[in-house]
Amino acid sequence: MVTNPGRRRRATIHDVALEAGVSRGTVSRVVNDEPYVSAEARIAIEAAIEKVGYVPNTAARNLVMQRSQAIGFIVHEPHSLFLEDPNIGEILLGANAALSLADFQMVCLIIDSERDTDRVARYLSGGFVDGVIVVSARKNDPITRIIEKLGLPSAFVGHPPDLRQLPFVGIDNRSSARAITDRLLATGRTRVGMIASALDRDSGADRLAGFTDALGPLFDPALVARVPFYAYADGVKGMRALLAAEPHLDGVFAASDAVAAGALEALREAGRSVPGDVGVVGFDDSAWALRCQPLLSTVHQPAAGLGERAAESVLAQLRGEEPELGGILLTTPIVWRDSA
Amino acid sequence: MVTNPGRRRRATIHDVALEAGVSRGTVSRVVNDEPYVSAEARIAIEAAIEKVGYVPNTAARNLVMQRSQAIGFIVHEPHSLFLEDPNIGEILLGANAALSLADFQMVCLIIDSERDTDRVARYLSGGFVDGVIVVSARKNDPITRIIEKLGLPSAFVGHPPDLRQLPFVGIDNRSSARAITDRLLATGRTRVGMIASALDRDSGADRLAGFTDALGPLFDPALVARVPFYAYADGVKGMRALLAAEPHLDGVFAASDAVAAGALEALREAGRSVPGDVGVVGFDDSAWALRCQPLLSTVHQPAAGLGERAAESVLAQLRGEEPELGGILLTTPIVWRDSA
DNA sequence: CGGTGATCTGTGAACGTACACAGAGTAAGT
């Protein structure tokens, strides 16, 4: 094997000590920002670090510190993942940003099959990560059980899994729905309806509750169309039902952007102009919002923020802090565009 | 600090040796599948491993082996990333799958600013990764230079960066464009145009070249609308221009699915039916394709495959194999749906 | 029967770091 000039030996703490004329211990103290180092020694060491190009060896540090300096990022079902929920990519990015700021490494763990579940379970038990961020956990998830058993610092993003008391971060669907409905009402609309989706899930039910809150005494149950899913087709159907129930409707809150897109289609079909005749607002600020004609006013899901906060929560637990009970709810800015 | 029962000390190679009544060395040989160990000892050790729940300590192994067992996954510009190019998520997933199969860990490195560039450069020089996969490298990218200087095993996915001779994996835009255009012509269309995007990039220029190839003598420069980006809005504009230039157009090849979606909007606006009056095909097979009405016929980008192959290329280089010159081009199946 | 090779095993280094401890020096209070 020829000596590769580009791959010369990395500088160690020893080289720095030699260069600065001090001992390993003192260098270690400077590197880890500990007290009890003379100003003189400190600057000499910092110069030496710069000169020899010293970067601490993670493996050696992890070995002696008994931790991995890594956080697992667990997601389920890669296939439907980026279609169903384009937010996951942003959650990942947000978490990664917070983690690398704290000098932690993110490790993506994808669960796609039974075999993957076992692999990840072993991985977690093996101490390869100091904590985990879990996205879209299922009910009765074996991974959740393992995390609980190991007492691994963790944060769940999205809907809290099962009933267990584990830290999670999400958004306040109810106040967000209330806020955008308020905003819609402020444009002078008087007959406002809602296309309510997924009422069997927290998110769906809460969005309807927020809508009800905002309307107060004006709330009319006849102006709520109930549809099963957050999808485009549901929006078309819901909007048709709403128009049939109340032809003079002048505002609609759709439970998601996809639903709103469907609603726009139905409105166009019925010859209504948007936002002239009817104001439409959605929820998610997904790619749909920008695809609609006119551009959709909606509630922004702070996906990157969710990842960031989840990471921070795990980091805080690692520092020994108690996780916040009941989870963390993020605020959701309203994005006002052209559809209302 | 109270002793946490869930966090008991991990079993080491020593515990296994004790349990099996042999020495560390022999256990190490079994774990690493090396020869020169008696069948008797092997089964005793395997039983002991199972019993004490031994998992090798990566940090210790990495320390002595002088490598990190990690591969960097470098991407630029997170913001526009998941909007402009939904494939990146799948590339990531594909690479991760191949890497974890080989027991390598993927480390996501996001470059979003000048500061990030420095951080990543330091990270690479620090020996934290044994190789890198780079997505969407820019021209004259400082990261590319550092990778070259360090002689770090690497694979670029997508467009080959600059002129340098570095291993890359991508798709053959030209033949793919040619293939789908051929297919469109085979449906009996006689006046076929193209909305050509991003002609300053290889991908854009190659797709136009492929279109020209397919048309041969039928090619009419007047039937090419040139737009700056691969986006929806560009599709709307391009289609309007095309219709103005040739009202009797009966086929369109859009340079991306987003552009095709925009084109569909403009066609609907002009009262043309799809695929009745005009056949439309796109490129990418992204989420857009399934959102369109009618469902879009398009060229499938094997995104996961790109990530997988890039990972395999890096792994092969780590094994000492020479990287393939000129890069690897993946085949791109055509997905025939309803829009043509 | 001695030599040679193959097979198997145990042991003593490393790898690069953090941490505990000991010790030296200084300053202030008794």
Next chain:
DNA sequence: ACTTACTCTGTGTACGTTCACAGATCACCG
């Protein structure tokens, strides 16, 4: 002058693994 406290520094050890080396045992052959 003697404690006491505080600041600063160097050294030895441990973390869990791999690797090189040295033995041990055995079979085979001249």
